[in-house]
Amino acid sequence: MTAVLAGCTSSGGVHPDGGTPTKAVEYGTQDINSRPLNQLRQGGTFTLATPQWATQYNFNQTDGALDQVAQIDSLVEPVLFRLDAKGVPHANPDYLASAAVTSTAPQTVTYHLNPKARWSDGKPLSAADFAAQWRALGTGDERFHIADPSGYDRIKDVRQGADAHEVKVVFRTPYADWQRLFTPLFPAPAIATPERFNRGWINRIPISAGPFKIASMDRTAQTVTAVPDPRWWGTPPRLDKVIFRTLLPDAAQQAFLNGEIDAVNAATAEDYAKLKDAKDSEIRTGSSWDDVHVSLNGAGGPLADIDVRHAVQRAVNREALAKVAAEGLPIGVPLLGNHIFMTNQPGYVDHSSPWGTYDLKEARRILDRAGWKSRGAGEPRVKDGKELRLRFVLSTATNRLGLDLAQLIQQMLAQAGIAVDITKVPANDYAAKYLFQGNFDMVMFRFTGLTYPSSTVSIYQQPKGEQAFLNYGRVSDAKLDGLLKKAAGTLDRTRATELYNQADAEIWRLGHDVELYQRPQVIAVRKGLANYGVPGLGDLDLAKVGWERRSSGG
Structure with a gap:
């Protein structure tokens, strides 16, 4: 799934008291306040925030590959x-x-x-x-x-x-x-x-077969409401209603503090500090498949040149970004050296060297060799009369940390002679008009929930005609394509892992992106909310979510 959200934390986790970095949570750790259904009261409402209004509800369609679409579809369509x-x-x-x-x-x-x-x-x-x-x-x-x-x-x-x-x-x-x-x-x-x-799935779900059905899609209020489907043949949901409200991060946080929504992201130091002692709430933490990176567009502009992509990789100090992003969080946030396996997942091998290793001098040497001439400190390099200038597209849903990270990257690249223009675009346009269309030089977002290794194949495979699949920057080659497809078809897990790791080394070499960190799961939830939170590598089943009998939530 794709969560179109800029950086939320980074690596090198620093303990809240300024002490030694904390370790990453064990891979697959779950924190959902698991309760049997007979301990939950019947009824109640569960309200969630989503950062943008989705219009395409076919998750398999290019414009529908969003985390909130996956959530809604899982309520109303068969999850086998x-x-x-x-x-x-x-x-x-x-x-x-x-x-x-x-x-x-x-x-x-x-x-x-x-x-x-x-x-x-x-x-x-x-x-x-x-x-x-x-x-x-x-x-x-x-x-x-x-x-x-x-x-x-x-x-x-x-x-x-x-x-x-x-x-x-x-x-x-x-x-x-x-x-x-x-x-x-x-x-x-x-x-x-x-x-x-x-x-056929634009602003509607034409046919369903789940424990819930869609009661309304209010485009004016930008809310989607689901209610139990009376035709459901399985165990009835405990909730009377699930509501998805479109709210930008600051508004979502305030809505949680006001008691208007029941869960909100707390995975930045700023958010965690505001939410950890919030009334009638608790923090749930864990580890999942959650990758934050900066995607580079190799389909046109300066980044079509692999040397420029390599220079960008070498000019970004990932460790420095980590220290800014992870300070104040209760769990560790490691740098990622692999695109397919998380740091504490079996099969993980760090292939980030040399491309993910900060070396400003080397970045400058690469650009010199590629013909981008320096004009001195503070000035973008030039080649054939054109400035080396990149457009970094951010959504207005980007939180404060995401903007801080983007500005730090802008400053880092400027030292190599690469000018970066940060462009903010409306949250509801970001995916459909920019990310999915390859309308950017750089973007920062997350891929989430790709626990099956083959789920990553479409992110790095070669585009076919107008079809970029999930490879929005269109960076790939025949070698990478072949390795990924061979791995996906290899039934021996050990051999498949070897092939995926060979593919990962090629992803780094191609300069597909600037891989940043494994985002921790830190969320604030309303007290008494059961079977919801951080599911580890698992799936959240909203049909089992509900309120404990003693709770006042919902």
Whole structure:
């Protein structure tokens, strides 16, 4: 998923009292106030803030690849597998009686669907839904504007099995992370044509099959309200209502302090200081797959030159950014040396040297060799009469720390003779008009929840025609593309990890981005809120979220 949000913390965590840096939380640590449903009261409202108003609610469509869209879709569409706190997938019995690899030559996955599972139009879930999703995402039809074909592009056939509740998915080449496919599953009638796939989910969710349904999408108030779906065949949700309010970070924090929303980010020193002692609240912390980086646009402008990208990498002092960002937080925030595995995740190897190592002199030498001539301190370099000037695009939803980090990067690059113009754009335009369109030289944002290693493939694969997938800066090459696809198809976990690490070394060499840090999960939540917070490597199930009987929340 993509969370279009600039830097929220950084590495080199410093203890709140100014002492030694604290260690990163163990990978997969969960802090959700886990409670059985019988300990929760029936009813209540849960209100969350989102930083921008989404208009595309098909998560698989390019413009829909946003964290808040994933949250909303998970309420109302089939989630076939859920990840536990350690990142292990488990079939969701509300939709699947079973799912398993039933043949290896070729790899075939057989799904047995829960016969009770039905779409809001009354039709049961079926092979037709699986087939429509595969055709949209995996057959290379460029009329479907897709965010991520990974895994779907390896499927040879999807067909009905022994009966209407059995689905067989046959792969052309093996795919290790097959459980990540078809989650969420979308209804065939709403995605079967390019028009329906691209346009049919704008400001609406046409068909659903989840514990909740959408009650309203108020574009004026910029709120989405979900309520329990009376047609739901599974365990009824405890909540009466889930509300998503579009609020910029400062407004969200104030809304939390005023008791208007029930959870808010506290992963900056400034926010943590304001929220840690807030009335009727508590801090929940943990570790997840959460990567903050500065993406570099290699499709045009000065950064199309790999030497300029390398100079940017070498001129950014990641450690200095870390000290600014991590001070005052209760948990450690490590630098990232890998794009695929987090620092405390099995398989992590630091490949940041030399590209992620700060060396201003080397940055200047690289630019000299590339023909960018210095005009002295404080002046941008020039080549062929053009100044070396980059446009760093930020959303108005960027928090104070994100702006501070951007300004520090601006100052660092100026010392190498690279001018940076920071441009703020409206939060609701940032994703669709800038990030997704490659309309930037530099952007800072996060990828979150990519626990399956193959989830990262579309971030670094070679674009195809107008399709950039999630590789917004369009930096890749055939070697990287091949390594990633080979890794995704390698069923031996040890060998796959080796291949992913070879790919990571190539990502660094290509100057795809300036990798920054593994963002910690630090959130303030209303006291008494159960089964919500930091899920480790797992998924939050909002159908199980509720208020403890003794709480006054909601």
